[in-house]
């Protein structure tokens with residue numbers, strides 16, 4: 001199939017129409033989420049967004065992505081979430097989703113994340129991929145997906161919900177940018193050749209104690225399955241992945257709540273380690 005090559009429509013909208021859904025104005029809902037970053041968590045969005053309203057939830061996410069880009073934030077890539085059965089069970093959902101990553105969400109490997117910047121954060125160990133080529137084909141083959149990847153690297157995603165007590169529906173977390181907040185990339189990027197991303201093990205430690213265990217196969221059967229899902233989904237939406245994009249492919253094991261002072265270390269077979277401290 002021919003590739004889809006059109007620019008994403010990131011224009012904020014005051015009102016939108018969704019297939020089979022009444023026209024409604026989602027900007028106030030998007031603003032509620034934006035304001036929660038500073039004002040603190042809000043109630044679930046059930047009064048305005050049905051828990052199963054996927055189109056509406058992604059529309060809210062798109063309004064905020066456009067808003068933040070308009071404010072000068074730089075898009076760094078995407079996070080894929082809800083790829084591990086363990087995480088789906090933790091959050092009571094049954095399918096993957098995605099959110100935007102901005103450059104200002106990056107925490108240096110070995111660096112610190114000030115707890116004042118977070119609300120109710122949790123850490124998860126993941127494999128990140130950086131693209132060397134655009135993926136514009138909504139049917140791109142597994143070989144084409146792998147060929148578009150420049151390198152893989154160990155990563156930690158710090159997720160955080162703007163919904164009180166993480167009482168999220170699928171629509172809540174999608175609207176809330178996939179509950180994304182911060183990310184750390186290791187400093188040992190590796191080309192895919194020679195990596196065993198299916199059976200590689202993952203160990204995450206807080207303060208030297210093991211808190212989460214997993215393996216590559218926990219991520220939708222293989223982390224590249226998650227990348228393929230995202231590449232197809234975004235190409236079909238006319239927002240293809242681009243060279244240079246950072247892709248967090250999803251947790252390899254359960255997410256774990258952070259407490260100020262935690263020293264977090266993730267080790268992934270073949271990819272080395274990645275660390276940060278949750279403390280001022």
Ligand SMILES: O=C(O)C/C=C/C(=O)C(=O)O
Pocket residue numbers: 079080081082083084087097098124157159173174177178179249250251
């Ligand atoms: O993606 C979400 O909506 C919630 C966060 C999940 C993850 O980051 C993950 O499963 O890796």
